[in-house]
Every structure is written in C-alpha cells, then in structure tokens.
Amino acid sequence: MSGSVLTFKRTNQAKFNCPIFGVETRVAACMQLRDRVWAGFKPPVRKGCQACMSAGKCPMAKLVDKMIYGKHDKNAPEPYASTEPKTVRLRDDLLERVLPIIVRDGTMNNFGVPAKERALIETANERIRKQMQHAPSAISDTSVTRRRTTLKPSPASEPANDDLIDAASSGDMAAALNA
Secondary structure, three states, rough: OOOOHHOOOOOOOEEEEEOOOOEEEEEEHHHHHHHHHHOOOOOOHHHHHHHHHHHHHOHHHHHHOOOOOOOOOOOOOOOOOHHHHHHHHOOOHHHHHHHOOOOOOOHHHHHHOHHHHHHHHHHHHHHHHHHHHHOOOOOOOOOOOOOOOOOOOOOOOOOOOOHHHHHHHHHHHHHHHHO
16 A cells, blocks of 8 residues: 555655544554554454454545545545644544444454443544534535536427327327328
8 A cells, every 4th residue: 555645655754633442642653553444454453443444434444445446636635644643623524424424343253352442432522523613625526617508409399290289189090190
C-alpha cells in the first residue's frame, strides 16, 4: 500500500484523535496496521482496531477505500498527511461513513478484542457524533465542472390524422388501415 501518496507512507507525521478509542494516534501507524490486517496477519496489538478495520468502523480504513476506489482529485492537497508532526481533524464525510457501522460480537471474538476495547467500540458513536459537530466539511469529491449543453428541441408532435380517427371510431377497419 505504501505508494506515492504521503497519506499512505510511513513518513507521514500527521496525527488524529481516533473517535473509536478516544486517543491520539499517527495516521501512518493506522495505515501500517491496516496493511498487515489486509494481508491476513493478526498482530498481537491493537486488536480492537483490527476488528474495527475488518468491520468497516475504522475511519482510516474508510479513508483508504475512499482514496483508492472513490472519485477524488488526485492533485488535491492531502488533508491527512504532513511531513511535520501535526494534528489533523477527521472530516465530516469520513465520520458519517463509519457512524452507522456496528462491529459484530463474532468479529470482536475473532480478533480477541479485550473487554475494555469492546466497551470503547460499543460507545464509539457518542464520540463520533461529538467530533462531527466540529469536523471540517469535506470538499465534494464528486463535484465536476461540466460544460453547459443546449437542450435538444423536443420533436414536434405530428398533427392528428382526422381520417384515421374517424375511421377507427366508425369501426371500419379497412378504412382505418388505409388512412
């Protein structure tokens, strides 16, 4: 995953306040963990994070999905990247994407999530909503400047053929077909 985008690199110094666990963490640390989880490894640390990533509740996993599979301007500045230590705020669109996700008990059991982390995951929506109140608004990634086009004129309706209507009304099928 480490590519040319600074957000994905280990050298990214940006930090954010994780709404799931209520702690400040480096974006790069989340990206590294995400890469390992997606590669099929289950590191013995941050098991709650791994469960959230797997379930789609992790904002950083959603960010990767959005940047790779979504429509966005590849030349736009990266809001979650910095070459110097800096705290960034999660944008509202990212928080909205993780808000409705529920991490199932089976997923938490699969990753061996400790009870303390389970409790934080179960109460995460309160922290997500709180962050959403002060989150910066994302610039629409789907907005595209389109050329104005002229509307095609609607085709003129053909005048009604009175002979056809008269023939059909009279019941004379031969006259209706020949009209």
